[in-house]
Amino acid sequence: SPAATLAPTQAPTQAAALSAQFVYVVTFPENKRIYVPNEEYGVALGFENTGTIVWNSGYYVKLVDYKGEVTIQTQLAVDKSAKPGERIEFDLWAFGSETLGQHTFVYQLYTETGIAVPGGVGVYTYTSE
Numbered sequence: 295s296p297a298a299t300l301a302p303t304q305a306p307t308q309a310a311a312l313s314a315q316f317v318y319v320v321t322f323p324e325n326k327r328i329y330v331p332n333e334e335y336g337v338a339l340g341f342e343n344t345g346t347i348v349w350n351s352g353y354y355v356k357l358v359d360y361k362g363e364v365t366i367q368t369q370l371a372v373d374k375s376a377k378p379g380e381r382i383e384f385d386l387w388a389f390g391s392e393t394l395g396q397h398t399f400v401y402q403l404y405t406e407t408g409i410a411v412p413g414g415v416g417v418y419t420y421t422s423e
Contacts, residue, residue: 313345314403314414317381321388327420329390337366339384339416341403349376352406355384355416362397365389366418371406391422 318340321327329335343349354371357364367386376382384401391397396419403414 309344309346310412311345311347312405312409312411313343314411315342315344316340316414316416317342319416319418321420322385329420329422331390331392331394331422333390335388335390337386337388337418339386339401339418340381341384341411341414341416342381343376343378344413346378348378349382349411350406351375353382353411354404354406355386355401356404357399358402359400360398362395363391363393364399365391365397365422366399388420390420394422396421 316339318338320338322336322338339355351373352371354369357366357368366388370384370386372382372384374382398417398419401416401418403411403416405411
């Protein structure tokens with residue numbers, strides 16, 4: 295007799311309670327990726343709350359890795375909360391490095407109590423020339 299075949303069943307998926315997605319990185323006042331040494335500007339990192347819990351005031355980003363010279367703010371907290379589906383933005387100061395070439399900065403998003411938020415990694419790269 296032929297072997298019985300089981301139809302695949304759809305496993306229920308459950309959203310993670312604590313989850314983020316890196317949505318954007320822009321520079322201001324002008325969105326560009328080439329700066330001259332000591333040129334001052336700002337960097338905005340945007341994250342979306344893709345989890346099921348509210349992000350409390352005090353969430354912060356911290357520089358966790360880099361290549362090149364650190365010419366950017368290394369940590370910043372926000373004083374607002376974000377419900378699931380909402381976004382928060384971190385506006386960091388930066389300036390063009392006197393070390394010419396490419397510089398890359400990796401930020402991790404943390405809860406107000408210091409827990410790394412899954413998916414909350416943002417990367418920004420610029421060139422100093």
